[in-house]
Amino acid sequence: xxTACIVGGGVxxxxxxxxxxxxxxxxxxxxxxxxxxxxISEVLSNARRSLxxxxxxxxxxxxxxxxxAELVDAVAGAAWIQESVxxxxxxxxxxxxxxxxxxxxxxxxxxxxxxxxxxxLQEGALRPGQILVAHPFNPVYLLPxxxxxxxxxxxxxxxxxxxxxLREIGMYPLHVRKEIDAHIADRFLEAVWREALWLxxxxxxxxxxxxxxxxxxxxxxWAQMGLFETYRxxxxxxxxxxxxxxxxxxxxxxxxxxxxxxxFTDELVDLIAGQSDxxxxxHSIRELERIRDNNLVAMMRALKAQxxxxxxxxxxxxxxxxxxxxxxxxxxxxxxxxxxxWTDYNGHMNEARYLQAFGDATDRFMExxxxxxxxxxxxxxxxxxxxxxxxxxxxHAGARITVETQVILGEGKKMHLFHVMREGDRMLATGEHMxxxxxxxxxxxxxxxxxxxxxxxxxxxxxxxxxLPEGAGAAVGxx
Amino acid sequence: xxTACIVGGGVxxxxxxxxxxxxxxxxxxxxxxxxxxxxISEVLSNARRSLxxxxxxxxxxxxxxxxxAELVDAVAGAAWIQESVxxxxxxxxxxxxxxxxxxxxxxxxxxxxxxxxxxxLQEGALRPGQILVAHPFNPVYLLPxxxxxxxxxxxxxxxxxxxxxLREIGMYPLHVRKEIDAHIADRFLEAVWREALWLxxxxxxxxxxxxxxxxxxxxxxWAQMGLFETYRxxxxxxxxxxxxxxxxxxxxxxxxxxxxxxxFTDELVDLIAGQSDxxxxxHSIRELERIRDNNLVAMMRALKAQxxxxxxxxxxxxxxxxxxxxxxxxxxxxxxxxxxxWTDYNGHMNEARYLQAFGDATDRFMExxxxxxxxxxxxxxxxxxxxxxxxxxxxHAGARITVETQVILGEGKKMHLFHVMREGDRMLATGEHMxxxxxxxxxxxxxxxxxxxxxxxxxxxxxxxxxLPEGAGAAVGxx
Numbered sequence: 001x002x003t004a005c006i007v008g009g010g011v012x013x014x015x016x017x018x019x020x021x022x023x024x025x026x027x028x029x030x031x032x033x034x035x036x037x038x039x040i041s042e043v044l045s046n047a048r049r050s051l052x053x054x055x056x057x058x059x060x061x062x063x064x065x066x067x068x069a070e071l072v073d074a075v076a077g078a079a080w081i082q083e084s085v086x087x088x089x090x091x092x093x094x095x096x097x098x099x100x101x102x103x104x105x106x107x108x109x110x111x112x113x114x115x116x117x118x119x120x121l122q123e124g125a126l127r128p129g130q131i132l133v134a135h136p137f138n139p140v141y142l143l144p145x146x147x148x149x150x151x152x153x154x155x156x157x158x159x160x161x162x163x164x165x166l167r168e169i170g171m172y173p174l175h176v177r178k179e180i181d182a183h184i185a186d187r188f189l190e191a192v193w194r195e196a197l198w199l200x201x202x203x204x205x206x207x208x209x210x211x212x213x214x215x216x217x218x219x220x221x222w223a224q225m226g227l228f229e230t231y232r233x234x235x236x237x238x239x240x241x242x243x244x245x246x247x248x249x250x251x252x253x254x255x256x257x258x259x260x261x262x263x264f265t266d267e268l269v270d271l272i273a274g275q276s277d278x279x280x281x282x283h284s285i286r287e288l289e290r291i292r293d294n295n296l297v298a299m300m301r302a303l304k305a306q307x308x309x310x311x312x313x314x315x316x317x318x319x320x321x322x323x324x325x326x327x328x329x330x331x332x333x334x335x336x337x338x339x340x341x342w343t344d345y346n347g348h349m350n351e352a353r354y355l356q357a358f359g360d361a362t363d364r365f366m367e368x369x370x371x372x373x374x375x376x377x378x379x380x381x382x383x384x385x386x387x388x389x390x391x392x393x394x395x396h397a398g399a400r401i402t403v404e405t406q407v408i409l410g411e412g413k414k415m416h417l418f419h420v421m422r423e424g425d426r427m428l429a430t431g432e433h434m435x436x437x438x439x440x441x442x443x444x445x446x447x448x449x450x451x452x453x454x455x456x457x458x459x460x461x462x463x464x465x466x467x468l469p470e471g472a473g474a475a476v477g478x479x
Numbered sequence: 480x481x482t483a484c485i486v487g488g489g490v491x492x493x494x495x496x497x498x499x500x501x502x503x504x505x506x507x508x509x510x511x512x513x514x515x516x517x518x519i520s521e522v523l524s525n526a527r528r529s530l531x532x533x534x535x536x537x538x539x540x541x542x543x544x545x546x547x548a549e550l551v552d553a554v555a556g557a558a559w560i561q562e563s564v565x566x567x568x569x570x571x572x573x574x575x576x577x578x579x580x581x582x583x584x585x586x587x588x589x590x591x592x593x594x595x596x597x598x599x600l601q602e603g604a605l606r607p608g609q610i611l612v613a614h615p616f617n618p619v620y621l622l623p624x625x626x627x628x629x630x631x632x633x634x635x636x637x638x639x640x641x642x643x644x645l646r647e648i649g650m651y652p653l654h655v656r657k658e659i660d661a662h663i664a665d666r667f668l669e670a671v672w673r674e675a676l677w678l679x680x681x682x683x684x685x686x687x688x689x690x691x692x693x694x695x696x697x698x699x700x701w702a703q704m705g706l707f708e709t710y711r712x713x714x715x716x717x718x719x720x721x722x723x724x725x726x727x728x729x730x731x732x733x734x735x736x737x738x739x740x741x742x743f744t745d746e747l748v749d750l751i752a753g754q755s756d757x758x759x760x761x762h763s764i765r766e767l768e769r770i771r772d773n774n775l776v777a778m779m780r781a782l783k784a785q786x787x788x789x790x791x792x793x794x795x796x797x798x799x800x801x802x803x804x805x806x807x808x809x810x811x812x813x814x815x816x817x818x819x820x821w822t823d824y825n826g827h828m829n830e831a832r833y834l835q836a837f838g839d840a841t842d843r844f845m846e847x848x849x850x851x852x853x854x855x856x857x858x859x860x861x862x863x864x865x866x867x868x869x870x871x872x873x874x875h876a877g878a879r880i881t882v883e884t885q886v887i888l889g890e891g892k893k894m895h896l897f898h899v900m901r902e903g904d905r906m907l908a909t910g911e912h913m914x915x916x917x918x919x920x921x922x923x924x925x926x927x928x929x930x931x932x933x934x935x936x937x938x939x940x941x942x943x944x945x946x947l948p949e950g951a952g953a954a955v956g957x958x
Contacts, residue, residue: 011715042765049877050772053818054779056839057798058879087725115734137696138713139768142775144792145696170796172695178683182734185692187678190734191670193726196706197741199666200751204657207751208758211705213664216651217616217624223702223778224788226690227675234617236490246566247672255594255661255669258737262676272679272686279687286521289618293529294785296621299702300533302777305820308770309703313623317649319536339532341784345855346919351863352838356831360535376824383873384830388955389866394922398528400537409956416956432955440825443873475954476867476911477888477895 001026001063005078005103007071007095009036012112013084014043015140017065020080022051022141023169024060029067030074037067047141054142075103080165082134084112092121100126108162110134114186117179118151128153132162135183136171147183149176191258198257215309224295228272229280233288240273298341324368327462330420331368333361334403338395348394355389358419358431361403365417369455371448380448382415382435390430390471399423407463408472410456413437413445418469430471480505480542484557484582486550486574488515491591492563493522494619496544499559501530501620502648503539508546509553516546526620533621554582559644561613563591571600579605587641589613593665596658597630607632611641614662615650623651626662670737677736694788703774707751708759712767719752777820803847806941809899810847812840813882817874827873834868837898837910840882844896848934850927859927861894861914869909869950878902886942887951889935892916892924897948909950 004020006013009031017027017040029040044065052059068074075081081103085095092111099109109131111121122128133149146166150159159175166173176183182190199205205213221230228240235243248269251261262268280288303311322332334357344350366372366382375381395401401423409416419431439446447453483499485492488510496506496519508519523544531538547553554560560582564574571590578588588610590600601607612628625645629638638654645652655662661669678684684692700709707719714722727748730740741747759767782790801811813836823829845851845861854860874880880902888895898910918925926932 011713046768046772049769050776050819052816052877052879053821054776054783054793055797056783056815057800058814058816059798115729115732137700139772139775142772142779143696143699144789144796145692147692167796170793172691172792174688174691174695176684176688178681180678180681180683181732182729184678184684184689185696187674187735188671188693189697190729191674191737192667192706194730194735194737194740195666195670197730197743197747197751199659199663200754201741201747202657202659204659205655205663206758207707207754209653209655210663211707211758212651212653213624213626214667214701214705215703216653217622217664218668219698219701219703219705220622221616222693222698224694224698224782226693226698227671228686228690234490250594250661250669251673251676253594253660256666256673256737257739257741258670258673258735260736260738261673262680262736264676268676268680272676275679275686279685279690289525290528291785291787293525293618293621295782295787296618297529297533298781298785299778300621302781302820303703303774304533304535306770306774306777308774310623313651314533314649317623317646318534319538321536335537336535337531337537340529341781342532345852346860346862350835350838351866352831352835355834355866355868356829359829359831373824381825383825384870386870386953386955387830387834387866387868389834391863391865394862398531400531434956473954473957474865475952476865477913478952 002079003028003077004080004082005030005075006082006084007031007074007099008084009033009040010084011043011138012136012140013082014040015047015136015138016082016084016112018044018047018051018141019169021063021065022047022059024063025169026063027065028074028076028078029065030071043141046139051141071098072102075099075107078103078107081107081109082112083109087113087115089116089120092116093124096121096125096131100130105130108132108158108165110162112136115182117181118149119153119179122151122153129155129158132159133183134162134166137185144170144172145185146171146173147176147185148173149179149183151179194258195256216313220296220299220310221292223299225292228276229288232276232280233285233292237285240276241269244269244272294340297339301339301341321364327459328465330404330406330466331365331459332402333364333405333419334401336401338397338399338401340397343397348396351391354391354421354429355387355431357401357403357421358389358433359384361405361419362417362433362435365405369459370452375449375452376440379440380446381438381440383438384433385436386434388432388474390474392430393426393428395423395428401428406466406469407456407460408468410460413447415456418472420469430469432472481558482507482556484509484554484560485563486510486553486560486578487563488512488519489563490522490617491615491619492561493519494526494617495561495563495591495615497523497526497530497620498648500542500544501526501538503542504648505542506544507553507555507557508544509550522620525618530620550577551581554578554586557582557586560586560588561591562588566592566594568595568599571595572603575600575604575610579609584609587611587637587644589641591615594661596660597628598632598658601630601632608634608637611638612662613641613645616664623649624664625650625652626655626664627652628655628658628662630658673737674735695792699775699778699789700771702778704771707755708767711755711759712764712771716764719755720748723748723751773819776818780818780820800843806938807944809883809885809945810844810938811881812843812884812898813880815880817876817878817880819876822876827875830870833870833900833908834866834910836880836882836900837868837912838863840884840898841896841912841914844884848938849931854928854931855919858919859925860917860919862917863912864915865913867911867953869953871909872905872907874902874907880907885945885948886935886939887947889939892926894935897951899948909948911951
């Protein structure tokens with residue numbers, strides 16, 4: 001069993017504890033704060049609800065979590081010791097001295113420091129080569145980045161071992177090859193923070209306007225590609241040098257209050273263009289554009305389902321759903337285009353997305369008969385009990401589809417629907433579904449509100465004349 | 480019919496053209512570049528594959544696109560005129576003079592400028608109040624942000640009208656209340672760019688390392704919440720003031736090369752804390768943490784499906800899938816936890832995700848019999864023809880589920896599978912599926928490679944002794 005020691009709880013230490021634990025390590029915590037146990041248990045409950053489902057494979061069994069009043073007990077057997085105490089150098093030095101007097105010489109002592117260089121941390125240490133920086137990002141249990149910053153005092157094998165452990169717990173160890181104050185990522189955070197303080201102070205923008213300026217625009221770009229790959233695309237076919245020629249002069253302009261700029265020489269342009277080629281040159285600009293667009297669509301649709309950020313903007317801008325029209329015919333419940341993220345390795349819409357479209361059609365039909373968000377909030381809903389899909393034809397991203405819905409039976413607790421999905425006149429699939437009305441309190445079958453049952457019965461009777469659609473009542477493999 | 484005029488094609492002008500067109504506007508382009516038509520058609524083809532599916536409702540019919548050699552023809556009937564010519568003030572002034580001599584007085588003339596203030600653009604204009612800044616972000620057809628920057632010369636009704644049109648085409652108009660060089664977002668981009676140039680120049684990091692430092696960490700945070708809401712969470716229960724007290728001193732430290740910092744006064748702290756309360760105070764820190772985690776999980780899983788960025792890290796870190804073991808029993812094909820993004824407004828796993836899990840089980844079984852990525856790349860695969868699901872019980876985020884797979888029939892082109900999903904011993908659902916082997920070239924049924932058919936027959940024969948599972952062969956609503 002692998003063991004990690006967490007020195008200093010709080011949000012960051014707790015995040016490390018959660019990640020190690022959920023990855024199957026035993027975790028031993030040392031923190032004199034009487035609140036430490038409560039704080040870590042709160043981080044842990046956040047981690048338990050979010051981390052395990054990230055993977056498509058089961059994670060190992062959780063390790064054991066224990067709290068220790070003595071450092072010597074907390075470090076017992078620990079292969080990794082993570083220090084996340086407040087950012088005061090003399091405090092950190094004291095902690096390392098205590099740790100090195102009791103811990104295994106082969107253990108990694110990693111600091112969560114945002115700012116100190118490893119050589120500063122190592123000053124005066126018994127074994128400087130045992131200490132380095134592993135700087136994580138909150139929430140530590142979800143975000144993969146850990147900046148791993150060694151100094152010349154750390155042996156290559158020690159660094160490689162630390163990288164291996166970080167990878168083992170699902171992180172991406174970014175080896176910072178040359179130590180510097182605040183490492184890499186926090187230098188950007190600090191630059192943006194400084195500019196943001198100016199904007200608020202000068203009354204240009206509020207905190208909310210600044211957040212919106214980030215999350216509805218470049219934030220989405222940076223979440224997938226970062227700065228340089230994004231700009232490589234902006235340079236277009238003319239390339240990275242063209243991009244830099246265009247924006248180089250801006251360095252002299254007051255586009256930020258932060259004017260301590262490097263000299264924009266040909267050498268610097270060549271250096272960047274060459275690094276960008278090494279990074280992204282295996283893709284054409286056209287390919288990079290499509291990768292970026294696939295990522296943006298997938299992320300924006302993910303946020304749409306959460307109704308947050310750019311996804312909330314999409315929901316607000318969305319055209320109204322079809323209205324319940326003539327009920328003597330099957331009812332138009334879905335009219336939409338196939339999004340990029342609904343297709344799979346076969347290049348066509350994935351089988352599960354057929355059910356997603358049919359589920360959306362069912363949701364829309366429920367709204368039409370009065371089983372809307374307000375009704376659901378009052379404690380009633382329909383749950384799907386049974387589904388039969390005939391996948392009749394393929395369909396690709398961008399295609400416009402419709403779903404029309406026929407009520408086969410609607411009475412009492414039961415709602416039996418038959419959906420037909422088409423692209424133009426081409427039939428793509430049928431979906432037959434038995435739904436049961438439930439009480440969301442008891443989670444058991446219950447009768448719907450009278451106005452819902454009345455509407456359902458009305459449509460059901462109007463649809464009775466349509467007859468049973470072709471394919472209804474079928475079982476898999478039987479014609 | 481609404482009409483937009485695009486002055487200056489290229490990536491930005493083309494992006495505006497695509498957004499207007501796909502939102503149902505007619506678009507008239509003026510650009511003397513002989514390549515303009517080709518460039519815009521390339522942007523348009525990217526937009527057509529990605530934008531329509533973002534929404535869950537069909538978009539209007541595309542407008543008509545036309546190219547014009549004379550400005551007077553291009554502006555005919557245009558309610559919106561978007562200028563995206565190169566960033567040279569005297570050129571922009573010339574363009575506005577030409578435009579205002581021929582365009583409708585009520586039309587909006589909006590500039591895509593990244594840097595110029597509207598008052599600079601308006602200098603010397605015939606009707607200064609007709610001109611403002613609408614600064615978009617690439618790709619313009621996907622990202623919702625447009626910084627709308629007026630000057631005192633613009634009437635409130637004109638600004639409101641411009642906001643209305645931007646909303647109508649699915650954008651988020653961020654009203655920049657006080658004009659400033661580079662508006663808001665590009666000031667951050669410029670600050671980060673300046674810091675990035677230092678890091679590359681000083682040999683601290685390569686362009687790729689910088690991109691990784693962004694996209695595996697804070698980029699994901701900023702894509703959904705931006706800077707201040709993220710830091711509000713970091714401050715924890717102690718609040719925004721606590722956060723600032725902690726990081727205020729860093730303004731004096733060399734955490735970036737950009738040292739032109741504002742004075743960190745109590746007034747500034749109060750201003751920021753108050754604005755943050757107004758922005759996010761309706762949520763507790765605990766709620767904000769969960770919103771953030773929901774968003775991060777949804778976006779990271781979206782990137783996982785694209786195998787890019789943080790999603791590629793997840794795929795690399797993932798534990799191996801179950802191996803084909805004892806074939807005399809149903810085969811373990813899925814063992815995983817339910818992710819946060821698989822649940823819906825009922826608080827349980829959405830019906831479509833049952834099919835996603837069964838689809839994953841089928842994919843895994845296909846790999847086990849040799850129908851893996853390499854085989855699929857060679858031109859053969861199985862397509863699902865028919866599906867029957869019994870949703871027997873609810874399951875919630877975080878629960879560990881398994882799927883076991885029984886082969887009911889496997890011979891020739893046919894593969895008839897029966898999946899059982901459980902949480903521990905509790906049966907959640909069954910999925911019965913008929914799959915047909917196809918040639919990916921002809922998209923028609925074909926026989927599988929001999930090694931695949933042989934493996935399938937072997938398992939099918941081993942499973943024959945298990946008998947037909949309960950629930951197999953059923954039709955919806957029939958017991």
